[in-house]
Amino acid sequence: RVTDETILRTDELVKKFGQFTATDRVDLTVERGEFRSIIGPNGAGKTTLFNLVTGALPVTDGRIYFDGEDITTLSPAERVRRGIGRSFQISNIFGGLSVRENVRLAAQSIDRDRYGFVESLFKPTDRYKGMNDRTDRILERIGLSDVADEEANALAYGDKRRLEIGVVLATEPDLVLFDEPTAGMSVEETQETIELIEDVLVDQTLLLIEHDIELVMELSDRITVLNRGQILAEGTPDEIAANRDVQDAYLGG
Numbered sequence: 589r590v591t592d593e594t595i596l597r598t599d600e601l602v603k604k605f606g607q608f609t610a611t612d613r614v615d616l617t618v619e620r621g622e623f624r625s626i627i628g629p630n631g632a633g634k635t636t637l638f639n640l641v642t643g644a645l646p647v648t649d650g651r652i653y654f655d656g657e658d659i660t661t662l663s664p665a666e667r668v669r670r671g672i673g674r675s676f677q678i679s680n681i682f683g684g685l686s687v688r689e690n691v692r693l694a695a696q697s698i699d700r701d702r703y704g705f706v707e708s709l710f711k712p713t714d715r716y717k718g719m720n721d722r723t724d725r726i727l728e729r730i731g732l733s734d735v736a737d738e739e740a741n742a743l744a745y746g747d748k749r750r751l752e753i754g755v756v757l758a759t760e761p762d763l764v765l766f767d768e769p770t771a772g773m774s775v776e777e778t779q780e781t782i783e784l785i786e787d788v789l790v791d792q793t794l795l796l797i798e799h800d801i802e803l804v805m806e807l808s809d810r811i812t813v814l815n816r817g818q819i820l821a822e823g824t825p826d827e828i829a830a831n832r833d834v835q836d837a838y839l840g841g
């Protein structure tokens with residue numbers, strides 16, 4: 589599934605908070621189609637790196653390239669438009685809306701952005717049909733067609749997670765950033781999440797922050813280990829498991 593086409597590349601990326609360097613000259617390259625996990629001890633800089641890639645935080649130094657273009661100074665909204673989607677730990681679901689409305693709203697936000705206001709005036713019918721078709725396809729893909737008209741609040745926990753993924757997919761991302769999808773989950777819920785990711789996100793490029801090392805080993809094509817803001821190691825799950833530096837960083841703190 590991993591291609592040799594680079595989708596995301598950071599070049600000597602630096603983020604400082606005052607004197608403190610949270611991201612320290614990080615060169616990260618992600619190929620289209622791969623599942624990449626970012627792991628590392630608490631405070632290693634994983635979330636900061638995500639925030640730099642999505643544009644939630646401005647960089648201190650270095651560049652970020654997406655699909656061959658320099659996106660270092662683009663706004664978060666512009667990055668979403670270019671195809672960077674993010675799924676948050678904190679839900680981005682509107683509980684009072686139906687399942688379908690939640691997906692459609694996300695589809696609509698990107699539609700307006702991608703095709704522009706003037707174009708949307710000319711062919712409104714085509715546009716709505718396209719959006720509705722896309723919404724239906726996503727509901728199907730996440731397995732929620734049957735409950736499409738139910739209020740999101742009423743969904744079972746696992747179905748809420750599915751809907752969250754649907755909301756991200758509705759923005760048609762080329763790269764999905766996934767922030768601790770199993771945070772606070774039981775063993776069974778974690779297993780369900782693994783199946784869901786394998787099932788629904790199989791053809792996506794995924795950048796994942798995850799503490800559950802079993803999940804990381806099971807899902808990742810490659811793993812990047814951060815420690816004190818720097819890349820400590822990078823490789824396949826087997827390579828990372830056998831890496832002494834990684835073992836020391838985790839065990840020694």
Ligand code: ADP
Binds near residue numbers: 608628629632636
């Ligand atoms: P991780 O996600 O790997 O746990 P973070 O990226 O959240 O790590 O944090 C990396 C380091 O940067 C931590 O030491 C944290 O305290 C610091 N940090 C993160 N955000 C800020 C901020 N807004 N201001 C100051 N320090 C921050």
